[in-house]
Amino acid sequence: MYVDIGNALSSVATPGVSCDSLERLDERVADAHERIERGITDREFGYAALALPEDTDADVIETAVEPLDDIDVDAVLTVGIGGSALGAATVSGALGPGSAGTFVLDNVDPRRTARLLDDLPLADTAVHVVSRSGTTAETLANFLVVRDAYEAEGVDWTERTVVTTGPDGPLRTLADEEDLPALDVPDGVPGRFSALSTVGLVPAAIQGHDVSGLLAGGQAGRESLSGSLFDCPAYALGAISYALEERGASQHVCMPYSEDLEFFAEWFAQLWAESLGKDGLGQTPVRALGATDQHSQLQLYRAGRHDKQVTFVRPREHPAVPIPETDVEGLSYLGGSTLGDLLDAEFEATEASLAAAGLPNVRVEIDRLDAESVGELLYGYEAACVLAGELMGVETFTQPAVEWGKRAARGLLGGGEFEEADAVAEKQRLLVE
Amino acid sequence: MYVDIGNALSSVATPGVSCDSLERLDERVADAHERIERGITDREFGYAALALPEDTDADVIETAVEPLDDIDVDAVLTVGIGGSALGAATVSGALGPGSAGTFVLDNVDPRRTARLLDDLPLADTAVHVVSRSGTTAETLANFLVVRDAYEAEGVDWTERTVVTTGPDGPLRTLADEEDLPALDVPDGVPGRFSALSTVGLVPAAIQGHDVSGLLAGGQAGRESLSGSLFDCPAYALGAISYALEERGASQHVCMPYSEDLEFFAEWFAQLWAESLGKDGLGQTPVRALGATDQHSQLQLYRAGRHDKQVTFVRPREHPAVPIPETDVEGLSYLGGSTLGDLLDAEFEATEASLAAAGLPNVRVEIDRLDAESVGELLYGYEAACVLAGELMGVETFTQPAVEWGKRAARGLLGGGEFEEADAVAEKQRLLVE
Numbered sequence: 001m002y003v004d005i006g007n008a009l010s011s012v013a014t015p016g017v018s019c020d021s022l023e024r025l026d027e028r029v030a031d032a033h034e035r036i037e038r039g040i041t042d043r044e045f046g047y048a049a050l051a052l053p054e055d056t057d058a059d060v061i062e063t064a065v066e067p068l069d070d071i072d073v074d075a076v077l078t079v080g081i082g083g084s085a086l087g088a089a090t091v092s093g094a095l096g097p098g099s100a101g102t103f104v105l106d107n108v109d110p111r112r113t114a115r116l117l118d119d120l121p122l123a124d125t126a127v128h129v130v131s132r133s134g135t136t137a138e139t140l141a142n143f144l145v146v147r148d149a150y151e152a153e154g155v156d157w158t159e160r161t162v163v164t165t166g167p168d169g170p171l172r173t174l175a176d177e178e179d180l181p182a183l184d185v186p187d188g189v190p191g192r193f194s195a196l197s198t199v200g201l202v203p204a205a206i207q208g209h210d211v212s213g214l215l216a217g218g219q220a221g222r223e224s225l226s227g228s229l230f231d232c233p234a235y236a237l238g239a240i241s242y243a244l245e246e247r248g249a250s251q252h253v254c255m256p257y258s259e260d261l262e263f264f265a266e267w268f269a270q271l272w273a274e275s276l277g278k279d280g281l282g283q284t285p286v287r288a289l290g291a292t293d294q295h296s297q298l299q300l301y302r303a304g305r306h307d308k309q310v311t312f313v314r315p316r317e318h319p320a321v322p323i324p325e326t327d328v329e330g331l332s333y334l335g336g337s338t339l340g341d342l343l344d345a346e347f348e349a350t351e352a353s354l355a356a357a358g359l360p361n362v363r364v365e366i367d368r369l370d371a372e373s374v375g376e377l378l379y380g381y382e383a384a385c386v387l388a389g390e391l392m393g394v395e396t397f398t399q400p401a402v403e404w405g406k407r408a409a410r411g412l413l414g415g416g417e418f419e420e421a422d423a424v425a426e427k428q429r430l431l432v433e
Numbered sequence: 434m435y436v437d438i439g440n441a442l443s444s445v446a447t448p449g450v451s452c453d454s455l456e457r458l459d460e461r462v463a464d465a466h467e468r469i470e471r472g473i474t475d476r477e478f479g480y481a482a483l484a485l486p487e488d489t490d491a492d493v494i495e496t497a498v499e500p501l502d503d504i505d506v507d508a509v510l511t512v513g514i515g516g517s518a519l520g521a522a523t524v525s526g527a528l529g530p531g532s533a534g535t536f537v538l539d540n541v542d543p544r545r546t547a548r549l550l551d552d553l554p555l556a557d558t559a560v561h562v563v564s565r566s567g568t569t570a571e572t573l574a575n576f577l578v579v580r581d582a583y584e585a586e587g588v589d590w591t592e593r594t595v596v597t598t599g600p601d602g603p604l605r606t607l608a609d610e611e612d613l614p615a616l617d618v619p620d621g622v623p624g625r626f627s628a629l630s631t632v633g634l635v636p637a638a639i640q641g642h643d644v645s646g647l648l649a650g651g652q653a654g655r656e657s658l659s660g661s662l663f664d665c666p667a668y669a670l671g672a673i674s675y676a677l678e679e680r681g682a683s684q685h686v687c688m689p690y691s692e693d694l695e696f697f698a699e700w701f702a703q704l705w706a707e708s709l710g711k712d713g714l715g716q717t718p719v720r721a722l723g724a725t726d727q728h729s730q731l732q733l734y735r736a737g738r739h740d741k742q743v744t745f746v747r748p749r750e751h752p753a754v755p756i757p758e759t760d761v762e763g764l765s766y767l768g769g770s771t772l773g774d775l776l777d778a779e780f781e782a783t784e785a786s787l788a789a790a791g792l793p794n795v796r797v798e799i800d801r802l803d804a805e806s807v808g809e810l811l812y813g814y815e816a817a818c819v820l821a822g823e824l825m826g827v828e829t830f831t832q833p834a835v836e837w838g839k840r841a842a843r844g845l846l847g848g849g850e851f852e853e854a855d856a857v858a859e860k861q862r863l864l865v866e
Contacts, residue, residue, distance in 0.1 A: 006861035082728025096548065107725045108779065110754035110772040111802070112692035115529065138724060141767050141775055144757045170761040192729075229865070236865035250740060251684065251717055259545035270729035277733025284684055284733060284741065286719050291571060292540045294838060295515025296625075296703035300710025300717060302834035307683060308717065321543035324577045328603040333848035334574050339543040342574055342846065346541065349841035352857045356837060369544070401735035404789060405727060408782035413775065415766035424785040428439035432662070432669035 001221065001373075001380040003233040004363040005240045007351065013360035014306050015247035017240065022229070025391075029239055030227040032390035036383075037225070046397025049193030049382060050225075052186060053218030053375070056197050058211040064162060064181040065126075065205045071160060073126045075101045076203040077116075079146060080130035081138045082106070083191020084164075086267045087200030087378075088128065091214065093263035094374045098207030100126070105146070108138045117149040127161045128202045132185045134169025137409070162206075164198045190397050192270050195378050210371035217375025225383060234380040237364060238387030241309060244360055245283050245392075249309040252283035253301070257290035257314040257347045260369055264313065265289070268381060274399045275385050281392055283309070290314075291346040298350065302357040310354055310361040313377070314347060317368040434654065434806075434813040436666040437796040438673045440784065446793035447739050448680035450673065455662070458824075462672055463660040465823035469816075470658070479830025482626030482815060483658075485619065486651030486808070489630050491644040497595060497614040498559075498638045504593060506559045508534045509636040510549075512579060513563035514571045515539070516624020517597075519700045520633030520811075521561065524647065526696035527807045531640030533559070538579070541571045550582040560594045561635045565618045567602025570842070595639075597631045623830050625703050628811050643804040650808025658816060667813040670797060671820030674742060677793055678716050678825075682742040685716035686734070690723035690747040690780045693802055697746065698722070701814060707832045708818050714825055716742070723747075724779040731783065735790040743787055743794040746810070747780060750801040 010016035017025075039047025048055075078088045085106035092102040103120065105113060127146060131139045150157035164183040165171040175182035183198040194200060196218045205211050226232045229239040241252060252272060254265045269285035276282040288297050290312065301310060318340030325335035334342070354361045364380075366373035389396030404420055411421025443449035450458075472480025481488075511521045518539035525535040536553065538546060560579060564572045583590035597616040598604040608615035616631040627633055629651045638644050659665045662672040674685060685705060687698045702718035709715040721730050723745065734743060751773030758768035767775070787794045797813075799806035822829030837853055844854025 002864060002866045004862055004864045006863040009861060009863065012861050081725060086729070096544065107692055107722065108772045108775045109690075109692040110751045110776070111529065113772055114752065114754050135763050137767060137775065138779075140761075140764050141756045141772060144759055144767070145754060145772065148757045170764055174761070231865065233865045250738060257542075259540055259542040266729075273730045273733035273737075277730075277737040279736065280738055282733050282737040284717075284719060284737070285730075286717060289540065292514060294835065296519070296699075297706045297710075297718075298838060299832040299834045300706035300715050302837070303712065304706075304710040304715040304717070305683060305713055318543045319547065321547050321578060323574045324581045326577055328573075328607070330568050331573050331603055333843075333846055334570060334577070337846065339541045339546055339574060339578065342541045342570065343543070345842045345845040346571075346838075348857045349838045349845060349853070352841055352853070352860065353838035355860065356853075356856055357834070399732040401732045401790070402727065404735070405731060405779075405782045405786035408785055409778045410766075412778040412782060413766055413770065420782070420785070420789075423789055424781045427785065427788065428442060428445050429437055430439040430442065431435060431437045432664065432666045433435045 001233045001376050002365040003236040005236055007355045008240050008244060008360040008362055012355050014358050015244055015249055016360055017243045017247065021243065025239055025243055026229050028391060029229045029235055029387065032387055033225065033227045035390055036386055043188055045188045046190060048188035050222065050386065052189065052196040053215045053222050053379065055186065056215055058215055061183065061198055061201050061205045061211055064183050065202060067181060068126050068206055072124055073100045073206055074124035075103055075120055076126045076128065076206045077103045077105060077120065078128045078130065078203055079105045079139055079143050081136060082270060083194055084130035084139065084199060086263065086270055087195030088203045089263040090195060090267040090378065091200050091374065092203045092207060094260050094369055095204060095209045095371065096260060098209050100207045102203060105142045108141055113142065113145060117146065122150055122153050122155045125160065126206050127157065128164065129161065129171065130164045130199055131171055132166045132191065134165045134171035140170065162202055164202060192274055193382055195267065196375060213371030214375035217372035218379040221376045221379030221383065234383035235387050237362065237380065238384035239391065240362060241283065241384065242388045242391040244309045248307055249360060250283055251286050251308040253286040253288050253308055253310040255288040255290050255293065255310055255312050257312060257343060258369065261313060262289060271381060271385050275389055275396045276392060276394060278394050281394060290350060291343060294346060294350055301354060301359055306359060308359060310359065311364060312347065312351060312361065313364045315368045316365050318343065434666045434809050435798040436669040438669055440788045441673050441677060441793040441795055445788050445791065447791050448677055448682055449793055450676045450680065454676065458672055458676055459662050461824060462662045462668055462820065465820055466658065466660045468823055469819055476621055478621045479623060481621035483655065483819065485622065485629040486648045486655050486812065488619065489648055491648055494616065494631055494634050494638045494644055497616050498635060500614060501559050501593065501639055505557055506533045506639055507557040508536055508553055509559050509561065509639045510536045510538060510553065511561045511563065511636055512538045512572055512576050514569060515703060516627055517563035517572065517632060519696065519703055520628030521636045522696040523628060523700040524633050524807065525636045525640060527693050527802055528637060528642045528804065529693060531642050533640045535636060538575045541574055546575065546578060550579065555583055555586050555588045558593065559639050560590065561597065562594065562604065563597045563632055564604055565599045565624065567598045567604035573603065595635055597635060625707055626815055628700065629808060646804030647808035650805035651812040654809045654812030654816065667816035668820050670795065670813065671817035672824065673795060674716065674817065675821045675824040677742045681740055682793060683716055684719050684741040686719040686721050686741055686743040688721040688723050688726065688743055688745050690745060690776060691802065694746060695722060704814060704818050708822055708829045709825060709827060711827045714827060723783060724776060727779060727783055734787060734792055739792060741792060743792060744797060745780065745784060745794065746797045748801045749798050751776065
């Protein structure tokens with residue numbers, strides 16, 4: 001992973017960080033690094049995520065999915081929500097479909113769910129259902145619906161289902177009763193940090209992707225952690241984001257120049273928002289996509305408030321897709337180059353256009369979209385997030401603010417008495433129709 | 434369209450707007466409404482968009498796509514970028530695939546493009562290529578690649594292509610030469626406001642959706658415009674967004690509770706960013722998705738800075754997808770209800786949880802995802818945006834800040850001499866690897 005923070009310096013951008021400030025910040029990075037290393041070594045809650053490249057056993061995952069070899073798997077459906085779905089979607093999205101398409105059921109939208117189950121060739125579809133507690137309402141409701149669809153088509157779901165869950169709970173019981181391949185969610189790792197574990201890697205394994213390569217990439221990221229932001233790409237990203245937020249960049253736009261990194265931007269959004277959005281702090285993650293959003297968001301980025309950091313993420317290499325020669329007037333300059341050339345030019349032009357407008361931006365690059373680079377990218381972002389959390393002094397690994405809504409929803413559904421559910425009826429209305 | 438701004442009042446939220454302030458603001462809304470009405474009547478640049486429900490002829494569109502009846506169209510591929518793609522994706526996304534799947538090529542990503550052309554059944558795929566100038570680099574490059582793919586498979590692309598473009602330029606010439614069905618982009622309507630025109634409705638027509646119904650919904654929105662935010666849902670949305678931005682809500686989260694409105698959130702993001710992101714003003718549009726993002730963004734919304742407005746968008750009715758009964762302990766409360774019940778409960782709980790945290794939020798509802806309601810929703814958002822622009826005093830219908838990057842990219846690709854291209858080489862670097 002390569003991180004270029006030149007366009008976030010105060011000589012270019014407002015807000016921006018001076019080189020002197022970065023030097024001073026680097027002393028705090030050294031302290032934070034010590035704290036992080038201790039956490040990793042002791043496998044403390046949350047920090048254990050940064051030990052996953054070492055702790056995750058590729059063989060265990062590959063053995064668990066072996067029974068699926070008996071089926072000609074064309075599609076892999078992940079049933080989960082939040083961190084139980086996004087890691088898998090991100091890994092499989094970035095590497096492409098491989099031998100089987102990637103599908104995710106991470107919402108409880110009846111139209112979408114019905115259409116998806118209608119469209120999928122269920123006999124050739126593997127299901128990976130993920131919930132640590134085994135009781136997540138959205139995931140379990142969806143899984144009940146999915147199971148029903150298999151049964152309605154006379155397809156044996158037990159031959160096509162892999163479960164990843166905690167040591168007990170309804171999903172564990174189900175796996176035991178039906179003799180399903182069952183994997184453990186890793187201990188001490190919040191869902192949003194679990195991409196490089198059973199939670200994120202099962203679909204990739206079914207699709208024939210290089211699970212060991214993903215972990216090796218993560219391990220390269222692990223080995224690159226060091227006590228200085230000037231030596232460690234992940235810390236450079238985490239530290240500059242922290243420093244820019246302090247100086248007014250309350251938003252962090254993640255703008256990959258690659259369609260296959262769209263899920264990555266969503267994964268980033270969860271990682272950043274749930275980990276750092278607390279105590280009245282935290283950049284709002286904003287998902288964008290290059291080159292498309294040049295025709296959508298760029299006007300605002302250049303001419304709106306200077307309250308944003310834009311981070312570009314891109315592979316340095318693209319497959320060659322030539323643009324055919326054309327004699328159409330005004331377009332001949334395109335012919336003979338490739339779509340990748342065009343994408344690269346658009347990227348460089350956009351990056352320069354933000355710098356010219358003085359908006360801070362950061363460039364994150366990987367060599368190409370392969371297993372090693374993707375593993376390194378995910379690990380690097382996790383380490384960046386953990387460092388930012390240390391510098392901010394927040395509790396990076398919890399998400400206490402979501403409990404209120406969970407209790408209210410459960411109360412509304414008749415799952416018990418919760419005072420939060422009563423607040424729903426008291427809503428202040430000013431309806432215009 | 435129903436807009437409930439109760440949770441944006443200062444009695445609930447910070448920032449929030451007092452009822453007195455709203456009354457005073459309503460006087461300015463009355464003035465802005467007069468300006469907008471005049472613009473619509475005179476078909477002034479930009480304002481002409483709000484006359485589209487009247488000015489767009491459904492018959493013209495339906496006649497243009499008639500030749501495609503000879504082909505068994507399974508997929509509709511829109512080739513465009515920005516406003517030339519998002520409107521079509523939004524309309525077709527919201528109404529579902531109908532008789533043919535919705536595909537969009539609005540990026541120049543070589544991996545995605547190659548994979549898409551590999552996967553699509555080209556003989557059964559209709560192409561709608563859209564560019565007002567007929568010279569948009571990304572669109573034309575993609576179209577050249579698409580045409581090549583058809584030829585490589587021995588499929589006649591001229592029988593499957595519909596063009597929407599301006600009165601002249603390369604695409605118009607091509608349409609004339611090859612005798613392709615060709616439609617006109619509407620006069621005086623910026624791309625991001627063109628969903629309810631040829632630009633946005635051709636794929637829907639090919640898919641067999643009710644184009645007249647979409648326009649009728651838009652017309653209902655047109656007829657609901659009035660001189661008071663308390664009587665006009667679109668103006669209620671535009672005025673409250675303006676007032677919240679003035680009070681510190683520099684971000685506007687669009688959070689549909691419907692997977693089929695994901696493209697709508699992207700469309701909103703373009704509409705809001707390009708129209709209002711100028712003069713150091715403009716809310717940053719942030720796309721979210723309920724219920725999924727409760728497990729991703731909600732922690733930040735409740736516990737982070739109070740610099741956001743969250744707007745929920747939802748259909749009031751869902752198709753019934755029952756959750757099967759289960760005797761699994763702790764889950765039996767789910768059985769017997771539907772996915773829609775669960776989604777509604779999650780929505781109400783999340784809305785209440787933001788109100789309890791004092792974060793301003795707005796509820797936008799439509800009856801259901803059908804042609805009339807979707808037409809009304811799109812029209813309502815456009816009118817909301819135009820009103821907000823009037824109140825802010827910005828030039829809503831232009832996007833001058835994107836030109837710099839376009840010139841730089843063109844220079845980098847050898848399409849002429851542009852000084853902006855030189856700035857690219859002068860980038861400030863601070864690379865950490």
